Amino acid sequence: MPISLQNPLLPTHYSVWFDPPDEDGDEVLHFVSERRSLKLKGRSFREFHQRVIPMLNGKHSIEEIETATTDIFPADELREALGVLAEQGILVDVPQPAVAPEVAERMAPQLNLFHDLAPGLTFQNKLEAATVAVLGLSGAGAGIALALAAAGVGTIRCIDSLTVAPSDVYLSPFTGVPAVGSGRAETVSGLVERAAPQVRVVVDDRKLDSEDDLRAVIEGADIVACCLDAGQSNLIFKLNRVCLASGMRWIACSLAGAEIVAGPAMHPGKGPCYLCYRMRAVACAGNPDDAFAYERFLDRRKSDDSPRRENLVFGAGLAANFIGMEIVKELTGLAEPSLVGRILTVRLTDLAIEKHSVLRKPWCPACFGVQEADVDK
Numbered sequence: 219m220p221i222s223l224q225n226p227l228l229p230t231h232y233s234v235w236f237d238p239p240d241e242d243g244d245e246v247l248h249f250v251s252e253r254r255s256l257k258l259k260g261r262s263f264r265e266f267h268q269r270v271i272p273m274l275n276g277k278h279s280i281e282e283i284e285t286a287t288t289d290i291f292p293a294d295e296l297r298e299a300l301g302v303l304a305e306q307g308i309l310v311d312v313p314q315p316a317v318a319p320e321v322a323e324r325m326a327p328q329l330n331l332f333h334d335l336a337p338g339l340t341f342q343n344k345l346e347a348a349t350v351a352v353l354g355l356s357g358a359g360a361g362i363a364l365a366l367a368a369a370g371v372g373t374i375r376c377i378d379s380l381t382v383a384p385s386d387v388y389l390s391p392f393t394g395v396p397a398v399g400s401g402r403a404e405t406v407s408g409l410v411e412r413a414a415p416q417v418r419v420v421v422d423d424r425k426l427d428s429e430d431d432l433r434a435v436i437e438g439a440d441i442v443a444c445c446l447d448a449g450q451s452n453l454i455f456k457l458n459r460v461c462l463a464s465g466m467r468w469i470a471c472s473l474a475g476a477e478i479v480a481g482p483a484m485h486p487g488k489g490p491c492y493l494c495y496r497m498r499a500v501a502c503a504g505n506p507d508d509a510f511a512y513e514r515f516l517d518r519r520k521s522d523d524s525p526r527r528e529n530l531v532f533g534a535g536l537a538a539n540f541i542g543m544e545i546v547k548e549l550t551g552l553a554e555p556s557l558v559g560r561i562l563t564v565r566l567t568d569l570a571i572e573k574h575s576v577l578r579k580p581w582c583p584a585c586f587g588v589q590e591a592d593v594d595k
Contacts, residue, residue, distance in 0.1 A: 227276035227363040231330040276312035349373040359445030361538025367414040377401040385525040442468035449523035458492040480540040481557035491585035
């Protein structure tokens with residue numbers, strides 16, 4: 219059964235040209251992208267290229283295209299030709315209303331890829347309806363917020379009670395030196411609004427001390443990106459408990475010297491929690507006793523130590539993009555998330571990339587009851 223088109227769109231990443239008639243009078247019409255290639259053989263492709271192709275921009279209905287080309291192509295033949303292109307995944311149908319034209323122009327590379335992977339705007343609609351909370355806007359946090367806004371996530375919550383430090387400008391150069399001393403949440407939200415005006419930005423710079431505070435700032439989000447410094451581990455463990463109790467998905471990342479750690483992503487009740495991960499990390503350390511002592515020190519520290527740490531700007535950018543991509547996969551179903559119960563490490567000095575599984579810790583004080591409740595359902 220032919221595909222019915224209402225507002226046909228030829229994504230802009232396709233190059234289209236035709237070969238002049240051969241000795242038999244047949245022409246060849248080419249549609250070529252980086253990932254796909256289609257050749258059609260027939261007649262009147264020069265006219266099709268000149269008259270029809272320019273109207274395949276999603277702004278004209280099939281009826282408008284028929285009326286504009288009725289002097290060359292009978293309506294049934296035109297619909298059949300466009301149906302062939304739709305069946306091949308070259309043409310897609312743009313539902314109305316669609317992404318605003320000025321937004322679609324900015325996001326053309328992403329929309330083109332989505333059109334290739336799954337015709338239509340389903341992926342983009344899911345992003346527009348989503349809310350992501352970014353907790354901690356130093357290190358990778360600011361980059362994640364900006365990247366997700368550029369990708370068209372509908373609502374971004376910028377959560378951080380601290381001010382921009384000089385080291386934040388190093389790790390996130392787009393903040394700019396004049397931002398030093400200003401609130402991180404306000405600064406990053408302003409950058410997001412300028413980069414993606416269609417995105418709703420929520421600024422939350424309240425001080426977070428309790429689980430109730432954390433529950434309030436993430437409530438209603440679809441997923442949380444946690445970019446808190448290791449010195450704020452006390453707050454990260456509180457977030458772990460809040461997300462376990464509410465079933466909220468979340469993902470962590472950290473900058474560790476010349477290495478970045480993306481993940482793990484937590485799906486409460488369906489895998490290890492953050493405490494499982496940290497207990498495994500301590501147990502696997504070269505000297506577990508010393509590692510545990512340092513973990514306890516950090517738990518008591520309750521301070522953002524990111525300005526004092528040894529990091530590279532390149533690691534912050536990589537971490538932001540890895541985490542942003544995982545969140546887009548989580549929200550859209552574009553692909554299976556790669557970091558649920560796993561961490562990805564990238565060593566910047568030799569570009570060694572490794573993925574490690576994080577196993578659930580039996581009788582974990584944080585998630586054992588949640589896991590058992592999930593099994594009983």
